[in-house]
Amino acid sequence: MPMTSRRMLMLAPLGLAVAGGAGFYAMLRGMGTGSYDPRGVPSVLVGRAPPPFVLPPVEAAGLPGFAAAELGGLPAPMLVNFWASWCVPCIIEHPQLMRLAREGVAVWGVNYKDKPQDAAQFLTRHGNPFQRLGADRPGRVAIDWGVYGVPETYLLDRKGIVRWRWPGPVTPEVLEQDIRPLLRRHA
């Protein structure tokens, strides 16, 4: 066997190790910046319209519920946020939702497996960012959306097509780095 190909064969494991190392480094870096989450379940809803549903209002919250047909047809992209009063990360993300609502972004809420009075109390204490609020006490609409935990936030374009899904709390970084550019792009 000629010397050159033999040397190449000896270098192959090294090359493989370097490629593997680079891959793992990129994964770790992505985990650090939040662009890659190994536990994250990719949403199948991105690029599609949400499945049909009708959500009743949360009693005592004084906000209308909503149905799938009402999503989209708005003058600007909107957010749909799955939350519950018993969910701790929901408290963390709440100021960001309030900020978006103050800026005029339509934020519609789905109250997941919650008691109506608890939900209403949460909104009285922390403020209400929602224009509409549907109650999903059995959690079936959430399953139809592919929700696997609260909070989860979806961004829908003006036609009502899901463009982005964020599992976990909307932090100030998520707001600036993801939501704002998306709102601009789909404006």
Next chain:
Amino acid sequence: MRRLAILALLAWAGLSHPALAPASAVGLPSEMLRDPAQEERARSIGRELRCLVCQNQSIEDSEADLARDLRRIVRERIAAGESDRAVLDYVHDRYGDFVLLRPPFSLATALLWGMPVLALGGGGLALLLLRRRQGARPEPAPLTPEERARLAALEDDPAR
């Protein structure tokens, strides 16, 4: 990159084959189907579905709220007369490949499924090359004129 990472994760998940999972930790009589045959079908479907909260358990083994909801959905749909395939598709439509403990063969999972073949093929190839190299001894150099003369002399007079 993301796709590759998912693949790596799927490969890791593939090691924990559903059949190797411990016996069902859950299974309250209240959530079981009356018909034992239907309940058995529900369990085998449930063992194919990943609990998305704990992620290394099937929904049959998980105590998570979402897993219980999915178990209930599986049983409702079986009781309604749906086929196993249709029930699996119902959950797959909502949660994607990630929810299946045995991901389907596709472009994204080709590397995952092809890995055993690749590893075996690669090893076999390496072995073959190694054996061929050992088998191919170098041709001996032709005899020099002196050697030839000496050989001729030896052949002429074997007694010497």
